[in-house]
Amino acid sequence: MNIRFYNARILTMEKNRDVFEGEIWIKNEKIVGVFTCRELAELSEDMFPRIVWDAEIDCKYNLLMPGFKNAHTHSAMTFLRSYADDLPLSRWLNEKIFPMEAKLERDSIYDFTQLAVLEYLTSGITSIFDMYIDPTTVAEACMDAGMRCVLVSGLNNFTSSAELMEEEYLKFNQKNSLISYQLGFHAEYTCSKDLLCKVAELAHKYRAPVYAHMCETEKEVEECKIRYGMTPAMFLDSLGMFTYGGGGYHCVYMSPEDMDVFSMRRLHVITNPASNLKLASGIAPVAEFVKRKIPVSIGTDGPASNNCLDMFREMFLVSGLSKVREHDAASMDADKVLRMATVCGAKAMGLNKADVLAKGKFADIIMLDMQSPNMQPIHNITKNIVYSGSKSNILMTMINGRILYHNGNFHIGKSPEAIYERCKNHLKRMLSE
């Protein structure tokens, strides 16, 4: 499909490039041109007729920008939304989450993942970094819907194995442009030292980065210190886990030494502010990460702990929580945060072709309504997006050159109602068992 977006405001998210008016041209899954009005006027006259457009979309001076990268998700956990809130963490996990997860089947994981995909599309999320049981099914659900997904292993003592992870790593890093796979494990506290050593071996074998939940709660850090005499970040690094980089999800309780490890190994922090509030985990020292030039990206975490999959909420929180933590209203400005939610997320996920809007990049593009009251007046578009933006402003979400959501309608090959109905039926079974 050849698609032309015209009359657009464009924010490419390339460094030091401001919003401008112009056009974006798409051919199949790639961007083939991003033009300012001036560049368009200077294009050779016979360029236009050579392209036959399948669709020409008048953007009416709404904003085109790269889609959001949701850098930490457990998508299929939609089935637990509003099922287990307002409980202490241990009761939440042991009485509610684990017993219900034990009843999941292939079909239900597929449909619960597609329910999450619907929500991602309404929030302008074009890539997810997803850790969950049965990545094969998650990949299928995403591929069938057209969602870009970077799978990461949630390996632990009870689920999967290093051998299976290696198999998945090789299988999913084939040439499918929508799906890729990163090495990972659930967390230090759910993996034996033996298992972690096997993960480190694979990291060395494939010169690959490794990702895991890290330093989410004070308890996790204290227990690791008792077990190994080191914090999780220090301990994992001592196993050679991060020779080829990687990153940590959450990173709420990080010592200066942990941050040194992150700096030295160029590890990514993936912050999850709403989930950290809702589970009473704490407020991550994001300003300190930024000061140390540790790359930060943003994830919603799963719907059991957040409960919504909305990057606008997360962006406001990254800024607002940093301001209140640092007692400084100037902390963590909107430009930094918007970069985290887009370019930095793409880097963390290894999606170097989905970071900015430029020729040759994947066409992962969203359109934001500038004619909504919360986007008026337009003193500064970036601040409007980060501080007053809402998923209600998402007019269109395009992934890999396909328009999957437009003016409130989904184009993923089935109706949302059909997905809701299937999810409802799965839950009926699971709750009655």
Place this chain on the structure above:
Amino acid sequence: MNIRFYNARILTMEKNRDVFEGEIWIKNEKIVGVFTCRELAELSEDMFPRIVWDAEIDCKYNLLMPGFKNAHTHSAMTFLRSYADDLPLSRWLNEKIFPMEAKLERDSIYDFTQLAVLEYLTSGITSIFDMYIDPTTVAEACMDAGMRCVLVSGLNNFTSSAELMEEEYLKFNQKNSLISYQLGFHAEYTCSKDLLCKVAELAHKYRAPVYAHMCETEKEVEECKIRYGMTPAMFLDSLGMFTYGGGGYHCVYMSPEDMDVFSMRRLHVITNPASNLKLASGIAPVAEFVKRKIPVSIGTDGPASNNCLDMFREMFLVSGLSKVREHDAASMDADKVLRMATVCGAKAMGLNKADVLAKGKFADIIMLDMQSPNMQPIHNITKNIVYSGSKSNILMTMINGRILYHNGNFHIGKSPEAIYERCKNHLKRMLSE
């Protein structure tokens, strides 16, 4: 207008009443009936034909509930959205906010207020408690658009006077059902003791409650202690300010003695979590207020400090920030928070006829889309609203029996584009002066 809503899920917000399916009937500005399906079946057969409906709306099992009460706003400050963010508080106020406010005129206050009204409608907000320069113009802007507004005086040493406030109090508490007026002043630190004594006299003369910004920052509390040897709450109470009740906006820094004053005088706390984050003020001890049975309601504050006017964001924050502050994921459950955003807000604003959905109450009703992915599955509707709800779920906003917003379209007598254009022109003048 007689309007019938049928095939609805209904959450009346009456105490101990769960969601049920049924109908709501409206006659002019009032609710004349709320029926369960069973009650409908039992209605005498000749009741239906007696009412001629102007509109019958199939709710398709979406949710009807009372509109949100935004209990602290400075609506006209929309013109400063994204104009002065990421600055320390003193520079924000002195270099950005005050110089621009000095350039406001009657016309611009009117249009900037209507811009806020558009946003309130998209967020399901049906009443605001608004403090700003020139309440007469704010009232006109609201009345013309159909918005319910409780004005509160922002009296201080530089603006308005006790005499003018008395005049406004008498003028705006006439029989217009959309507009009312409460006594108030900006804050202890912007009012002389003389002026505050005059306010207290008026409170006694009219046996009326009084509202003001209170204990928003540590600095405010410390400076008041130096001036008067007491915290703001204690000092104001010592003047007899709260004999007939009232409340404080923000209340971030409250001593146990301050809370005693609030308990004893039945004062309302109006919490503004997003604004308190963004200005780095702090996190209010909302769980402690609730424990002491101090009534809490919720406000967005103005768009210069928030920057959006979205009660969904505020509700999530009231719960999430309380959980993290108390180190307890069980703190501040969704039921409490939804009550704050509706019933408690109405009480704080003196809107006893706009609190719940019941016969004889004002028809201030919103419809929420239950067929959006972030509202699925439906384990618990209240938790869905508070934790994963979004302004994108607002299908309809009705105030005083009039549908002002429906399926993305505004019905306030003018187009949003016309309001944007007028605001843009005002700003052009103000920025060039």
